[in-house]
Amino acid sequence: MPRNFDFAEAEARIYANWEASGYFQPEAAGEAAEPFVVSMPPPNVTGSLHIGHALFTALEDLMIRYERMRGKAALWLPGTDHAGIATQLQVEKQLRDEGTSREAVGYEEFLARTWQYKEEQGGTITRQLRRLGASCDWSRERFTLDDGLSTAVRQAFITLWEQGLIYRGPRLVNWSPGLQTAVSDLEVEMSEEEVTLYTFRYPLENGETLPVATTRPETILGDTALAVHPDDRRYQHLIGRQALVPILERRIPIIADDYVDRDFGSGALKVTPAHDFNDYELAQKHGLALINVLDKDASMNSQAGPYAGLDRYACRERLWRDMQAAGLTVKTEPYLTRIPRSQRGGEVVEPMMSEQWYVRIQPLAEKALAAVRAGQIKIVPQRFEKVYFHWLENIQDWCISRQLWWGHRIPAWYREKDGDPHGEIYVGWDAPRGDGWAMERDVLDTWFSSGLWPFSTLGWPRQTADLARFYPTQVMETGHDILFFWVARMIMMGLWFTDKPPFHTVYLHGLVRAEGGQKFSKTLGNAIDPLTVVDQRGADPLRFSLITSGTPGNDCNLDPTRLDHSFRFVNKVWQMTSFINMNLAGELKLGAPPRAELDLPSRWILSRAQRLIANAQYLFDIHQYGEAGGQILAFMWDEFAPFYLEISKHALYHGTEAQQEATRRVLVAVHDACLRLLHPFMPFVTEEAWRYIPHAGAALIVAEWPSAEAALIDDEAEAQMQLILELVREIRNARGEYKVDPSRRITALAKPSEAMLALAENTQILSRLCNVSHLSLLPADAGDPTNCASIVTGELSVFLPLEGLLDLEAECQRLRGERGKLKAQLERTQKMLDNENFVARAQPAVVQRERDRLRDQQAAMTQIAERLAALCH
RNA sequence: GGGCGAUUAGCUCAAUUGGCAGAGCAUCCGGUUUACACCUGGAAGGUUGUAAGUUCGAGUCUUACAUCGCCCA
Structure with a gap:
């Protein structure tokens, strides 16, 4: 076995083997296996891996590998998204670099x-x-713009249209002047900024x-009313009168509506229905005119x-200057x-006002609300259910048309009627018969096709075998930032x-950020590039770090030193394997x-391993994967390796055949369980x-997931x-305090008990564990040996003859220190047990634990007291 | 304005039904003893944001407040 794990070589080879062996396909589990399906959130097809992708991959692969090991027909269905705007922008940039444009090439x-x-x-x-x-x-990989998914999109659109749930109409939309397309509410971010507030005098008739x-x-320039509060005494006389739009001198009505905030500014509001969502609603209510003053590139139009x-x-500047000149401005x-x-x-x-396609979302939202309310869908962590409810309860119709070229073209055709080029609309699979029909140029919002992903990828609307077997899927794992999207x-x-x-189940992970909560960005230079990490350290450390660094739903600031630690853990696993491997002999x-046939350390480590397995199972059941990973690491690194592996050397090197055999079997059994538990975290x-x-x-990838054996x-x-291990720590401490060379073997004496x-x-x-070569039992009636350091833990008490090293005064001081610490602990325990309420009301197991503790502490105290009495004054 | 989260060691994060607050990194003092220096033994470091409350017992539950972040209007 190689001295070190050559991750670069091994990862490529192992991955190829897995894939070639068909393990990634659910069929490998057999016909009868229960399915476990995760649809991969499709990354942008033209994208490149960032830390967020690495996180979802680590988590989803962990879930899939875990269920695969549990014998499920595990299907993780991958794919990519055409990502309308993002991709189109990149190609447009290419064209610009070539000195041409989208419009020029056609x-x-x-x-x-x-x-x-x-x-x-x-x-x-x-x-x-x-x-x-x-x-x-990968044999089932899909792309949102491939033929099958395009069919699904068209089917969905046509169905909704036929059900009267899609409509087209002029509405106020969020218009992106640079991209020259409408965007949905979700694609707009409200950014808090300091701007200028302009106050001016609105001329009245x-x-x-x-x-x-x-x-x-x-x-x-687009105002079509002024509004005041109906109860505002200052302006009662103006309601129903007219005002004049500055410069343009257009006459507009003064209306009353209790939407107006009397305390803001002067308490009067200008109303621009064509360029403000609140004003738009006011206009609907009051039947006001809409005047669009902007062109699609956000320049002013003829209005x-x-x-x-x-x-x-x-225009903003020029108009303000002109108003200043006209004496209308008050302040900025x-x-x-x-x-x-x-x-x-x-x-x-x-x-801006424009003609767009919308989904009448209410009926769909109601079903979605009901499913989560009824517990048919569970969101982890649960607190996001509240966010989900709130959004769906207040949902607005979904603007699904985009004025882009790259995407699913809306399957609608128009024909002129009565001078209106959109007078007739036809929605269907193919162009309608007859002349004069022109197909809609708009495409659908990317999320329209993404919304169909869990079933469109399995063949819907065709009733395929995959759809029958693998739909519904089980877990949707994704970032909480796209809960609504x-x-x-x-x-x-x-x-x-x-x-x-x-x-x-919806499992939501948080965002990964850099130290101090900063966003990872190339310009800040704080980005952790997953591929660089994989090149330098391998995939396992990255995966392990990502999974164990945070908790579900919470953002996490990734500490790069965690990667170092995970890398060392990979090495640790390798070295432990190497040790076991080199101590094998034959079948x-x-x-x-x-x-x-088991000695004490073996019974101990097997028992500890069962507890680990049970804990890990519990933690997997509640999706606490990070904690599970941490516990596996702690068991391997802090118990199995430093104690059991060390102790096992005795049986392996000096034991009988039978002892060697038994020890090997325990080593292999425990290590095997660890590797299985760890596989979903660190597959390679x-x-x-x-x-x-x-x-x-x-192969381990298809090995059975361990279950705890109660008998062990x-x-x-x-x-x-x-x-005993506590005693070991104490002896190590004492050796350290007396500066005994770690390599020097010492002996120990003990009174029988x-x-x-x-x-x-x-x-x-x-x-x-502490280089004590020999433990001699003293005769039962012998007094305490002299010239020794005393080590006490619970009922165990040993003496270390440290001839030449022991300083009586120092030893007394050390013992007094021990006594002081112990006394504080003892008092705490005693106080708890003296509390009648505690004894009466706490769980019996908790009380018993304290009683046991008290007994140990008292025993230790007695020993230390005796020792102090004998040695010191 | 409404909602959610966070606040724990110098830094980054844990802590399963409430039961002696733990890791990693950094710091300090040791050690290359035949799996591992990608190693290892030890130490130090905390009034768990503040103030009340519930409880035998609170990092954990309740209330108020503070600071930061996110979502929605």
Whole structure:
């Protein structure tokens, strides 16, 4: 077995073997196996791996490998998303670099270019996922724009249309001037910024003026009313009168509505229905006119009169100057407000009137609410259910059309009627018969196709064998940041089209950030690039760090030193394997030997291993994977390796054949269980290590997940070993305090006692763990030996003859220190047990634990007191 | 304005039904003893944001407050 784990070589080889052996395919588990299906959140097809991808891959692969080992037909279905806006932007950038543009090359050519770009870039992300060890079924890989999924999208659209749940109409939308498309509410981020609040006098028809404030003076040109509060005494007389739009002098009504905040500014509000969502609602209510003053690129249109053609911000300045000249301005002041910005690109989005397609979402939302309320779908962590409910209860119709070229084209055709080019609309699979029909140019929001993902990837709307067997899926694992974008929409669409919840559990992970909560970014230089880590350290350390660094639903600041630690853990696993491997001899019977053949350390470690397995199972059941990983590491690194492996050397090197055999079997049994538990976290090193210990089965990836054996739980052995190991620590401490060279072997003396029996039979433990070569039992009637350091833990008490090293005064001081510590502990325990309420009301097991503790502490106290009396004054 | 989360060792994070607050890194003092220096023995470091409450017992449950972050309007 190689001295070190050559992860670079092994990872590539092992992954190829797994894939070639068909383990990634659910069929490997057999026809009868219960399915366990996870749909991979499809990364952008042209994307490149970042830490977020690495996190979801680590978590989903962990779940899939765990269930695969439990015998399920595990299917992790991978795929990529065409990512409308993101991809189109990249191709447009390419074209710009070539000195041309989307418009210049035209629709057909642009699409061809984008497909070409997809073909070139498309494999990147999936190749990178493989490097992380993702055990997904690549034979089932899908792409949101492939034929099957396009059919699903069209089916879904047509169905909703026929059910009257899709409509087209003029609405106020969030318009992205740079991208020249509508975006949905979710794609707009409100950013708190300091801007200028402009206050001016709105001229009224009667010559009066009314002070009004706005942060967007250019929208004055689109005002169609002034509004005041109906109960506002100051303005009663103005209600129903007219005002004059500054500069344009257009007449607009003064209306009353209790929406107006009397305490803001002057208490009067300008109303621009075509460029403000609240004003739009006011306009609907009061039947006000809508005047759009912006073009699609956010320059002013002809409605802006003398300002037509100016950019929105240039217009803002010019108009304000003109109003100043007209004596209408009052003041400008800094003002903190929320600016709507495009999630992609960050430009300021303008509310604008336009014709868009919408899904009437209410009926779908109701089903989605009911499914989670009824517990058909569980969200982990549960607190996100409240967020989910709140969003769905207040959901707005979903704007699904995008003025992009790259995407699922809306299957609608128009024909002119009565001068309206959109007078007739036809929705269907193919162009309608007859002349004059033109197909809709808009495409669908990317999330429309993503919403169908759990079932479209399995063949829907065709009733395929996969759909029958693997739908509904089980777990949806994804980031909490796309709960609304994606998860809620999948639930709505899944319930609507298949009448089944698309999954029974939603597991939400948090965002991974850098130290101090900063976002990872290339410009800040704080990015942890997953591929660099994999190149330098292998995939296992990255996966282990990501899984054990955080808890479900919580964001986490990833500490790079954790990667170092995980890397060392991989080495630790390898070295432990190496030790066991080099101490094997010939055929070995698998499994733990019968209890009668086991020594104390073996009974102890087998018992501890069962507790680990049971704990890990519990933690997996409640999705606490990080804690489970931590416990496996702690068991291996802090118990199995430093204690059992060390102690086992005695039996291996000096024991009888039978003792050697039994020890080997225990080593292998415990290590085997650890490797199995660890496999979902660190698939590569565990798979490779497993080959070097005796095992049954072709590969660890399909080995059975361990279950705790109650028969191996041994409370007595655990208690005895706990005492002995405590004694070991004490002896090590004493050696340290007396500066005894660690390599120097010393002897120990002990007075016989019941507790000493177990130790006397296991002196190899002291020999191996604290270099005590020999333990002599003193005659029962002998007094305390002189010139010795005394070590006391519970009922165990030993003496270390340290001739030449022992300083009486120092020893007394040490003993007094021990006594002081012990006294404090003893008092605490005594106080608890003196409390009648505690004894009466606490759980009996807790009380018993304290009683046992008291007994041990009292025993130790007695010994120390005796020793002090004998040695010191 | 409403909701959610966080606040624990210098830093990054844990802590299963309430039961002696733990890791990693960093710090200090030791050691290359035949699996591992990608190792190892030990030490130090905490009034768990503040103030009340419930309880025999609170990091954990309740209330209020503070600071930071996120979501929704």
